[in-house]
Amino acid sequence: MANAAKLASSGSHVTIKDIAEYLGISHSTVSRALSDHPYTNADTKEKVRRAVEKLGYVPNAAARSLRGDPGSIIGLILPDIQNELFGVTAQTVSHRCLRGGFQMVLAVSEDDPVNEYKHVLALREARAAGIIITPTPGMLAKTHALLQSVPVVQYSRRHPRLSAPSISVDGERGVFVAAQHLLQIGHRRIGYVGMASDKSTGAERLAGFTNAHKQVGARLDSALVRLGASHADFARTAVGDLLQLSDPPTALLMGSNPMTVGALKALRQADLEVPSDLSLICFGDPPWYSLWTPRITTIGLPTLEMAEACASELMRQISGGPALGQGPAAHLSIEPMFLVRETTAPPKPRSGLKRRRGGAKSAGSRALSA
Amino acid sequence: MANAAKLASSGSHVTIKDIAEYLGISHSTVSRALSDHPYTNADTKEKVRRAVEKLGYVPNAAARSLRGDPGSIIGLILPDIQNELFGVTAQTVSHRCLRGGFQMVLAVSEDDPVNEYKHVLALREARAAGIIITPTPGMLAKTHALLQSVPVVQYSRRHPRLSAPSISVDGERGVFVAAQHLLQIGHRRIGYVGMASDKSTGAERLAGFTNAHKQVGARLDSALVRLGASHADFARTAVGDLLQLSDPPTALLMGSNPMTVGALKALRQADLEVPSDLSLICFGDPPWYSLWTPRITTIGLPTLEMAEACASELMRQISGGPALGQGPAAHLSIEPMFLVRETTAPPKPRSGLKRRRGGAKSAGSRALSA
DNA sequence: ATGAAAGCGCTAACAT
DNA sequence: ATGTTAGCGCTTTCAT
DSSP: OOSSOOOOSSOOOOOHHHHHHHHTSOHHHHHHHHTTOSSSOHHHHHHHHHHHHHHTOOOOHHHHHHTTOOOOEEEEEESOTTSHHHHHHHHHHHHHHHHTTOEEEEEEOTTOHHHHHHHHHHHHHTTOSEEEEOOOTTOOHHHHHHTTTSOEEEESSOOTTOOSOEEEEOHHHHHHHHHHHHHHTTOOOEEEEEEOTTSHHHHHHHHHHHHHHHHTTOOOOGGGEEEEOSSHHHHHHHHHHHHHSSSOOSEEEEOSTTHHHHHHHHHHHTTOOTTTTOEEEEESOOGGGGTSSSOOOEEEOOHHHHHHHHHHHHHHHHHTOOOSSSSSOOEEEEOOEEEOOSSOOOOOOOOSSOOSSSOOOSSOOOGGGO | OOOHHHHHHSSSOOOHHHHHHHHTSOHHHHHHHHTTOSSSOHHHHHHHHHHHHHHTOOOOHHHHHHTTOOOOEEEEEESOTTSHHHHHHHHHHHHHHHHTTOEEEEEEOTTOHHHHHHHHHHHHHTTOSEEEEOOOTTOOHHHHHHTTTSOEEEESSOOTTOOSOEEEEOHHHHHHHHHHHHHHTTOOOEEEEEEOTTSHHHHHHHHHHHHHHHHTTOOOOGGGEEEEOSSHHHHHHHHHHHHHSSSOOSEEEEOSTTHHHHHHHHHHHHTOOTTTTOEEEEESOOGGGGGSSSOOOEEEOOHHHHHHHHHHHHHHHHHTOOOSSSSSOOEEEEOOEEEOOSSOOOOOOOOSSOOSSOSOOOOOOTTOOO
């Protein structure tokens, strides 16, 4: 992987031999002095220390690694660190690694299987001690193969063909509870904008949404469900479309964190007031959600705990400690916290066409709401 | 006969020699086959390819590095990737590195010189091709020494003793223009909450603030200036204190991005209305600033461009291209954009304590910008 | 076209 | 306490 790095600008590196020669002693003595070996003359140690400083010696990790040093780098492969969830995760894992004597290497896949492959390969070539990864849905077969022979923890998402332990959020439960809340306060036309089902998280959360409807026997109009990329832009368009519907939703449920901004943009553009015109529930909980006016009701994630758990589990695997759960592959699913704040309210009476009481709902069955 | 499957799944690594032995050829032939050497039998190449797959061979980066491979990792050392500025930076640099054939290694210093040292050392030991760093104010001497013999670009902050080129935002100018705006619309008691002057960015921005006052001959009450850590918590306390003053500020200028959330919390707690009770200008421009009600007036940063420039400059240094500017160390200072939105207004007429609806509501004095 | 051998920087046996 | 040597995985002459 050295195609672009043509030449190092600074000169060649000072080695242990250079120091030995400079001091007129043997390189093994230098090595011992450096590693504070018991049988080493204090004078020699001191001389070596000074020579090291003077000559600017920096140990060569490659050489050490070659000698069988159990590398101490841990790879973290995330799709997008601008997503608050992943930002916090990176920070936490980094901290945890430092404490555990590891060096975290963060790589951003941008959800591209080719990038993902490059990163995994580089990590394997560097003999990383372990890898934490949020797998892309389209993970390449060769990537999968590369992941077989190294400690791995899947984070947030779970790839069907990967057997490595996973730590994720129970998105189905989270969305289920949120949707249930909306249904309970009377909404029957709830718009859902979330990730495509190729991602495990996307599929789960969508399932939570549909299950909530099933539970109360409410019909789910498929026109109200918009699936796409986990980005503000997609969400903005999707919410915009939803609002244009002849029979628009009375509430909105966002299935991923970066989508919030898009939804808010669309809402602002449509000049709709939350929650009087429309109820809104988001996913994730960056600090500003609770400062918004009105404070944003959301599905909060215990991000810190998840990141901690993840790092711990990987380190356990690396050191060959006891398994996280039963069997070789434990999948931990952490429950989100539904944070009811101020962006939900019962739906407004239908302006224009229908009347609310006794009027036949055009779409929903009111079955269970009495 | 070696059991291939066993080898592949075992913890120890398959080497080029294992393949040679498996195939009954010499390891140098394998090496040539792998690097697609011209004088190699096509059959052999094919056999090797299959053996590689079967045995799960992964090249050893350390061995290659030891042979003199220039190494293609670029280190990025940032204080805090939850800060939007740095999050975007990491994403951008990562992307740019991938395109340039490099592998970005992101390390988080948390502004701790010891962490910083560890990261720089690890990077140097790994023979990183170059390093992009936001130096901590208290950088250790040994860290500084380590940074002397490798391509380095300073990002966002600039360490007085480091001569490496830097790319940063002209915070003095940014804050100056913002403060000027507040002074022009009549504010005379402006609170400034920013980073301590030990950071170059902190010192610069504060200078911008004081200079704006000097320019119009306005007195600056030092009680209105609060310097501390670039975190929401500090800002919350500081703003809270400012609001308790017997003669409280009529406007607030925040000197760093993460402080915004803290300020908003304090404002909410004090039940103050922006901009009628108090004007507010922030630093940085995450997407939600322009969605806030009222839309947040802020000092915006061309983050993407800065990150791009930074990566480019480092790659230039690595490949020994033409210098960025004059001399060995060019310091690029990029101008921020003052984004006048809706959180500033002329101060309320000063009378006793509070009045509610006297102030003229002129939100967008759009004309001004930098 | 392929094999043999040297050597990159370092550590750890093994000899002094 | 210090020197000598071998070898980690790989590429690269140099011989075949």
